[in-house]
Amino acid sequence: MADIIQLLPDNIANQIAAGEVIQRPASAVKELLENAADAGATEIKLIVSDAGKALIQVIDNGRGMSETDARMAFERHATSKIRHIDDLFRIRTMGFRGEALASIAAVAQVELKTRRPEDELGTYIEIENSSVLKQEPCACPVGTSISMKNLFFSVPARRNFLKSNAAEMRHIVDEFIRVAMAFPNIFFSLTANGQEMFHLEAGSLKSRIVQVLGSSYNAKLVQVKEETDYMNIHGFAGKPETARKTRGDQYFFVNNRFIKSAYLNHAVNSAFESMIAKDSFPSYVLYIDLDPSQVDINVHPTKQEIKFEDEKIVYAFAQAAVKHALAQFSISPSLDFTLNADIQNLDAVNKPFTTEKKDAAVSSDLFKAFTQKHQAHFIERDNKSDLKHWKSFYDTAGETPLGTTDASPAADAGSLLLKPHVASGPAIQVLAEKPLLQLHTTYIIASTNNGFLLVHQQFAHERILYERFGIAAHGKKMATQQTMFPSTLELGHADAALLTDLLPDLQTIGYQVEPFGSNSFVIQGIPADMDAGNEKHSIELLIEQFKHFSSDIKFSKREKLVRCMARQQAIKAGQTLSQKEMLTLIEDLFTCHTPNSTPTGSPTYVEFKEDYLDRMFGR
Known part of the structure; x- marks a missing residue:
């Protein structure tokens, strides 16, 4: 009987890996933006068409790549960050996953232009279905421009599972905002279908928050800043009046990486206890810095779910830092004597306080108490x-x-x-x-x-x-x-x-x-x-x-x-x-x-x- 176990061809293996890494256009946006930030760019531009289904292009002015590096970047398990197994637990940069570019090249038509400052000419590479169609020298600015066109063209079934353009665009904007929040010192722009949606000048963290979340936050932010030998936390929390009925503007970053953590959210929510309604959620943008060896970021393919070596310490520290910030800025529970429209319409406010009502009130147990x-x-x-x-x-x-x-x-x-x-x-x-x-x-x-x-x-x-x-x-x-x-x-x-x-x-x-x-x-x-x-x-x-x-x-x-x-x-x-x-x-x-x-x-x-x-x- 013939042997039945076979090795998968590289292009199919890459497409399978892409299923984990590139789930939708926003996944590719995240990978490309993080790579650009790691390359030392001071300006990063994102251009999308048809909610990323037709085009996703990221242009940066970072350090660029040599011809060999440009070609190697699309190989599976290619990385510039890991030499020994211990390096995996000391990573402080963003885009280190070896499958990212290989996965993108397996499910889209990719064009890359890149040049280092010391090179006179850059490198142009065109890849489709994991195969290099063209590689040649080219004239281009210092940095890297990578375009991926026709996402999932080689996997039509995956393309059919994509949502509407509006839904996919919202996911792209979410990923863009998260990376832009992580690097306020970098200029970011987002252009969709020829119209610029975001133009975020480099500046302070507070200015980036106001740029992204809206000018209404300008006077409603409280600075959070605590440092210890174990970990540091800094950022901003919204004053109680910015609380929403739904979990909206809440951002946590660990070592500059956006994470989702119900555990840490609960820590911050508890710091606002008695200051906001029980069914409301505070706003915050907080950054935790600690030794990478204390964090496992390889829990999930998107790297948005992580594990801490000692969760209780991180919880207590986050809660205490926000509480301290609120107390320091003299924000504490208070009575609000301003009447909103609903209260003004109540009988108790509109109608006169008659003698009968006064007598009834005075005789009540509440008045006596x-x-x-x-x-x-x-x-x-x-x-x-x-x-x-x-x-x-x-x-x-x-x-x-x-x-x-x-x-x-x-x-x-x-x-x-x-x-x-x-x-x-x-x-x-x-x-x-x-x-x-x-x-x-x-x-x-x-x-x-x-x-x-x-x-x-x-x-x-x-x-x-x-x-x-x-x-x-x-x-x-x-x-x-x-x-x-x-x-x-x-x-x-x-x-x-x-x-x-x-x-x-x-x-x-x-x-x-x-x-x-x-x-x-x-x-x-x-x-x-x-x-x-x-x-x-x-x-x-x-x-x-x-x-x-x-x-x-x-x-x-x-x-x-x-x-x-x-x-x-x-x-x-x-x-x-x-x-x-x-x-x-x-x-x-x-x-x-x-x-x-x-x-x-x-x-x-x-x-x-x-x-x-x-x-x-x-x-």
């Missing part, structure tokens, strides 16, 4: 434990999906009959003449013909808005109300690119936003049922939620936008509602196609039936 002596230690008895057996007595609405609201002649006067889609299922009859009760400014209790409903106001409104926005996004455009005073929105480069991509879909759900300069936008109109005055913040938050949309299911761009909009615009827990608002919310909920849950599956209400209530009290 603040004004009487020896009250600080007093804690009222918590009776919540008495409710621990209630859970077995309710059933969720998920058993009977409810449908459209129907005014039925059979219903009692002043009641609301809520009929299910399934004809055999029983209807829920909300007694509209009975007052609705808001519990903990989060839940609505509504009496029914055989019990009561406990409705979660935020989840219910999220379901209503999701279906309303969904209808608009798929045909029936929502009405827009023109803003009396159009507001201008300034964004960073990456967020501006994302918003530009979302503009057509935003228009379908009622927003009227127009580009106004490179990274500026004018908000001319907002959805008709949205409160005016907070539109800038709502769009900024929408962008953050969209960027960090997390789900196990791959949703379309429009679906993600609709879900983010519904979550953002829903009335929140803690918002006081009038009787009319509560009744409207319940009516709107039961006109939904799927009223019993949010888009993510959380229940919008729970039904307590009369027979269960009787059983609670042993009847």
Whole structure:
């Protein structure tokens, strides 16, 4: 029988390696930019076309390569950084992986021009499918220019798995920003389809942060700087007011290499404890320098996941450094007495404080706790434990999906009959003449013909808005109300690119936003049922939620936008509602196609039936 084990041809081996190293255009961008930085360049230009699928070109003014080095760079396992095995654990530079250029040459058509300062002529090399098609001397500036065209042309199946141009471009911008943040002393530019997106002059770290993240950060950064024998940490943390509802502008670098570390993120988040809301995330750009032998950077092919020899020391040090910086700059928890639009609309602010209200307030236990002596230690008895057996007595609405609201002649006067889609299922009859009760400014209790409903106001409104926005996004455009005073929105480069991509879909759900300069936008109109005055913040938050949309299911761009909009615009827990608002919310909920849950599956209400209530009290 013939032997069946064979060695793979080099070009196929390189394509397999490329599957690990070059997963998408952004992967090649990362490798090429890091190589340029390692070459001692002071200027690095990135040029892309068709989101990197047609062209990725990196031009640097670094030290260049000799003819032999230029040819060897495309061989597998070629490196200028490692001579002995111990060198692997002492690497401080970026691009040392031997498969990088070989992998790129296996999946794209590559052209290289490079020249050293001491050489009169440079070297031109053309490679396709791992084979050198041409090599000859050429006239070119000092440094290196490498172009990769038609990514995955030799592996069509891989090309088919690439996302839309907008999605791939976002990944490219992310990688570009990470390298640019690591080297603020280098000039970087990014040109996409002939238009310059980034022009980052060399300068200080703070100026680079402001260039990338936006001018709004200029006066909102706190310097972090601590040094010990074991490790150093420096960089900037955003003041508490820069915190976002999603994990946005957070950058960690270890020995100038961008890393992803939930462990270190937690360290910094804990340093901001009690300064920001629990569901918010601080902004920071932090650099850790320590002996490379204390770090294993070969955990993952992209080198973005690393392991520390002693994680607890690094955690404690990062946390302490940020805490110290915040304390040093006199940033501590404080009360904010400025009233935003939501607070100004509350009854307590708008309506006069009458004598009756004053008497009621003075007689309350809360007032006594603040004004009487020896009250600080007093804690009222918590009776919540008495409710621990209630859970077995309710059933969720998920058993009977409810449908459209129907005014039925059979219903009692002043009641609301809520009929299910399934004809055999029983209807829920909300007694509209009975007052609705808001519990903990989060839940609505509504009496029914055989019990009561406990409705979660935020989840219910999220379901209503999701279906309303969904209808608009798929045909029936929502009405827009023109803003009396159009507001201008300034964004960073990456967020501006994302918003530009979302503009057509935003228009379908009622927003009227127009580009106004490179990274500026004018908000001319907002959805008709949205409160005016907070539109800038709502769009900024929408962008953050969209960027960090997390789900196990791959949703379309429009679906993600609709879900983010519904979550953002829903009335929140803690918002006081009038009787009319509560009744409207319940009516709107039961006109939904799927009223019993949010888009993510959380229940919008729970039904307590009369027979269960009787059983609670042993009847």
